[in-house]
Structures are given as structure tokens and as C-alpha cells.
Amino acid sequence: MSLVSLKFLLFAKTASSDPRTDHNIRASSQFLYYRQNHPGLYFRHGYNVVCFSGKLEPFSWNNVIKAYATCNADCSRREAVRVFVDMRRLGIRPNEHTFPFLFKACASFLGLGVGRQIHGDVLKHGLHFNVYVQNTLIHFYGCCKKILDAYKVFDEMTHRTVVSWNSVISASIECSWFYDSIELFIKMRDRGFEPDETTMVIVLSSCAELGNLSLGKWVHSQVIAKGMSVNCQLGTALVDMYGKCGDVDYASLVFRRTVHRNVWTWSSMILGFAQHGFAGYALQLFDEMRRNHSIKPNHVTFLGVLCACSHAGLVEDGRYYFNEMKQVHGISPRMVHFGAMVDILGRAGLLEEAYAFVTKMPFEADAVVWRALLSACTIHDVNDCTGVGEKVRRRLTELEPKRCGNFVMLANSFAEVGLWEKAAQLRSRMRRGGLKKIGGASFLEVGGSTFKFFSGDYSCVPFSDIILLLNTLNLHANMIRF
Ligand SMILES: *[C@@H]1O[C@H](CO)[C@@H](O)[C@H](O)[C@H]1NC(C)=O
């Protein structure tokens, strides 16, 4: 039996003894069973559910939608929408309990188009002033990176709750409007809403993404001032924030003081150490974590471990952990893990092995991975004796023909080895192609100091650190807020 139907039966068992409710639950769990196991019979059964329940009420349907929207496998979340469509076809009027789970489902598979249509249905049924519907709409638009739509729903709210504020702050972070999220947080307090632990977790993740330590400390002071107990999530958010903002000592202090730690807490600390070059501490902590068998490492843990191996130049250990991740823990390496492994091999000057490694990846390497290798080539094999550099350059210009950073890097590396003519040719190609040298500068506060870097200009900090940093920033934003 699938997890969903199991959940359903459990729910059915614990539900009230009201015979009508009981009947509805039985009908809807049967419905679910048929839909999954006998797709052919399902439609007839769908009608049966309606006939059995006697009335055109949405109760059983809402439960089916909820079960699909909250199940673990991504694929079946779309089913929630299909059930909704069937429900509407049968002429059943949705109510305020129908929509929140639908928007949650749409958010999870980023179904912007279908979500907008359902939003239209909300308006048609006059439920657009329901606070639960509005909260999930904000969440949905945030996940789909439609911040203006999220703000519009928020601005139109006549009644807001803490959850509404958390949703809109979270949405602005989702869309990388980090300073906006801080402003919203301040506005929230000014309007007399009391932030809860979730608010703090969200706002701390924004500070972490900004790398703004002073801001992060200020939010931490708010946590202390409110006398909030530092639960697992809040502890993790603090460790993550201090780690990302470069205050590893403080991250460590908070980590030791957090009583309830889960794998995310450990991973944030390991990654924090690794990113700031404390490879030894990172690996020590990983060992300590493994002594507690109830905590299973995940993909972020291994990212931290690989990052540490890269800093410490531990090629053998890197290979070992990369394989352990797959073979012992069944974690499929993602792009960042391949990138980290390429970085390990590249830093050690094993350019040909790194190149072979990239070509054997189960999916196409992205430009970030290739750039990590290119950067290693420009350090270890300036004259390109191995020929790897040339192959990587070609691949990169194929992948990103318009990206001026690659040209800049290429031109610079040609110039470095004295190939002035080639460099000059390339620069003129850039001009012809209408590429401006400086597309956009970014600022990052790393380890307490602010770095300015351009796409393609990696002279200010060791190149691969920034890449890893940027990658993990994204990874973490999603992880903390679940
Ligand atoms: C950190 O945030 C504060 C408040 O928004 C701002 O005044 C300050 O300039 C920021 N610091 C950096 C380094 O960006």
C-alpha cells in the first residue's frame, strides 16, 4: 500500500465517530485506492463517491487533494490539481479548505500557469479575502519567483496574521529581494505583529544570503531580547548565518549551545568551517557527527566535507568521501558535488583526471564546473601542455557564447602566457559581438570583509571559493526554510 493511502487510513481511523464524516472518509480513501491501483475504474468510482455522500459537498474531495498535496513524492503532487479538475467537472463547489492545499501543491512543482488559473477560480468563488487562501497564494507566487504578484496579494489583504508576514518575507527572499525582506520584517514589528521563531529563521536566512554580519547580529539580538528558546531550526539558522557571514567562532559557540541538533545543524557547521578554510575542524566535526548513529549525513554534509578536502588538498580523502556518499549513503551527487570534486582534483594539478571525471558525469556539466577546471588549468598548466585548457575553453564558449566573463578570463590567460596576439584577437571579437567588459558587479561580504567581483573577474578571492560559496548560498536558502 502506498504511503498516501496508508496516511489516509490512519486519518480515517482517528477521525470522529460521526457516521456521516466516517462515511465520507471511507469513501475518499476508497477513491484514492482506486485511483492509484485501478486507474480504469477510478472515474466510475469518483462518481460513486459523490453519489454515496449524497450531497455535492467538497469535504471528501478536499481530503483527497490534501493527501496528494502533502505526499512525499513530487510526481503525485500534480495529482492534487487533477483531482480538483475532476471535482469541478462534477459540479462540486470548492470552499476555503480546497484552495490552500492546491496552492501548496502548485508551489511544490512550480506550476505557475495552473496556479494562476486556480487563482482565477478563487476570485470566481469570492474566496480571495480568506486569509488562509491568501497566505498560500503569497507562498505560491514566491516559489514561482513572481514577487510582484505575491506583494499584490499581500497588499490587498484586509486581515493579516503572523503567517501572512512570514509568507511575504519568505517570498521576497525566494526572489532574492533580501533587503526588502528586512524592511518587511521591520514593518511587521512596527505594525504590532510579534515575530515568531519561524520569522526569525526566515530573516536569519536572508542575513546569511546577504553575508551581512551586522544585520545578522541585530536579528540575533532580537531573538535574545524576545527570550525565544533556541530550538533546532532556530539554532541551525543562527549557525548558518554566522557561518556564512564569516564569524566561525560565533557559529561554533551557538552550535555547542544548541541542545537539539539535527543533520542540518551539523551540516551548517561543517560547511561553515570548510568554507572558511578550517578544513581540520570540519572533518573532525564530521567524525564526531558520525559517532552518533542516529544522524545520517545528507548532501549538504558531504558538500561541506568535499569543500574541506579541497581546502586541505586531501585528494585521496576527497575521492573516498565522494564514493562513500554514493555507495554507502545512496546520495546521488548533484552538480555542486561534481564541482567540488573537480575543484579537489584541479587544485592538486590532476587536470587530465579532472577532465575525464567531468566527461564521465551522468549529466552535462554546467559552466560552473567547467570554469572551476579552467581556473585550475590557468594555475597548474599555464602553457597548456596537457591540452586540457583548450578543450575546456572550447566547451565553455559553446555553453556560454555570450558570457563575457569567459572571454575576459580567456583573454587574460592568453595574455599571461604572452600570447598577446591571440588575446588581442579575442578582445576585438568581444567588441564586435557587442559585449561590454563589465556587465555587472556583485558585492559579497565574506569573512567579514566585502568583496567586489565581476562575472569573469575572479582576481579578488580564490576563484573556486566564491563559486562554492555562491552555490551553497542557494542550497541553504532552500534547506533552512524547508
Ligand atoms: C548591512 O545591512 C545594514 C542594514 O540594512 C546596512 O546599513 C549596511 O550597509 C549593510 N552592510 C553591508 C556591508 O552591506
Ligand SMILES: *[C@@H]1O[C@H](CO)[C@@H](O)[C@H](O)[C@H]1NC(C)=O
Ligand atoms: C544523537 O543524536 C540524537 C538526535 O539529535 C540525540 O537525541 C542524542 O542525544 C545523540 N546521542 C549522542 C550520544 O550524542
